[in-house]
Amino acid sequence: MKYLVFVALTLVCFSFRLKNLSEKPRKQIYLLMGQSNMAGRGAVTAEYKNLQYDRVLMLNANNEWVIAKHPLHFDKPKVAGVGPGLAFGAALADVFPKDTIYLVPCAVGGTSIVKWESGAFDKATNTHPYDDALLRIKEAMKLGEINGAIWLQGESDSNPKSAAVYLEKLTALIERVRKETNNPNLPFVVGELGQFRDNYKLINEVIHQIPQKIKFTGYVTSEGLTHKGDTTHFDSPSATIYGARFAKGMLKLIKK
Numbered sequence: 001m002k003y004l005v006f007v008a009l010t011l012v013c014f015s016f017r018l019k020n021l022s023e024k025p026r027k028q029i030y031l032l033m034g035q036s037n038m039a040g041r042g043a044v045t046a047e048y049k050n051l052q053y054d055r056v057l058m059l060n061a062n063n064e065w066v067i068a069k070h071p072l073h074f075d076k077p078k079v080a081g082v083g084p085g086l087a088f089g090a091a092l093a094d095v096f097p098k099d100t101i102y103l104v105p106c107a108v109g110g111t112s113i114v115k116w117e118s119g120a121f122d123k124a125t126n127t128h129p130y131d132d133a134l135l136r137i138k139e140a141m142k143l144g145e146i147n148g149a150i151w152l153q154g155e156s157d158s159n160p161k162s163a164a165v166y167l168e169k170l171t172a173l174i175e176r177v178r179k180e181t182n183n184p185n186l187p188f189v190v191g192e193l194g195q196f197r198d199n200y201k202l203i204n205e206v207i208h209q210i211p212q213k214i215k216f217t218g219y220v221t222s223e224g225l226t227h228k229g230d231t232t233h234f235d236s237p238s239a240t241i242y243g244a245r246f247a248k249g250m251l252k253l254i255k256k
Helices: 002-022 085-095 129-140 160-164 166-180 198-207 236-254
Strands: 027-034 056-059 065-067 100-105 146-152 188-191 217-220
Touching: 027 085, 027 129, 056 085, 056 129, 085 100, 085 236, 100 129, 129 166, 146 236, 160 166, 160 198, 166 188, 166 198, 188 236, 217 236
Parallel strands: 027 100, 027 146, 056 100, 146 188, 188 217
Antiparallel strands: 056 065
């Protein structure tokens, strides 16, 4: 009997210890990748200018961790604005009230998916989108492991020729990022392009195939979201809604 009591008490203590360990604050790091709609082009009005959350940080242009604020990205400083990244981080911070969410902005406006290959140069921004992102990923990994990535890109590839190879190129990109982050199962969530242009359907149809073609991936819909008047970029309210959708998509993957 004494032995059984000892075993029972040991199991209770062990369970309590595991529970405490699971409740320890964590550092969750997420990559924000793609082109202008991920970088954000929504107007930074007074409503959005001062938005911030104590447990949502970003890696700035100087590779410093700072409180995340709009605009998160700096690909084109004159036009960078509200994107989905901050709302994505805030939604995750709400779900994990003890954790700190670290965002790594990597998006570059106007880039086709071929610019997201090693060595590719984007003349418009004088950057190497993939190589520059890789440097930032390595910097972020000094803090801890990368927990996931979100991707919003394809406007530049919304033509029959590019759309025909989009799945192949996105698959290769995801594999490269997973290799660089040392995580073959890195959760990767892809967003639909806006549903306000007919030619965007070419890429959206490909995006719908991704969960079946690539493991540990998902996609989120842009249904109901609106552009800011240019039929290309999401307005600030839509970008914010989209960030919450990305978070929901990510949660489905990281909780599996």
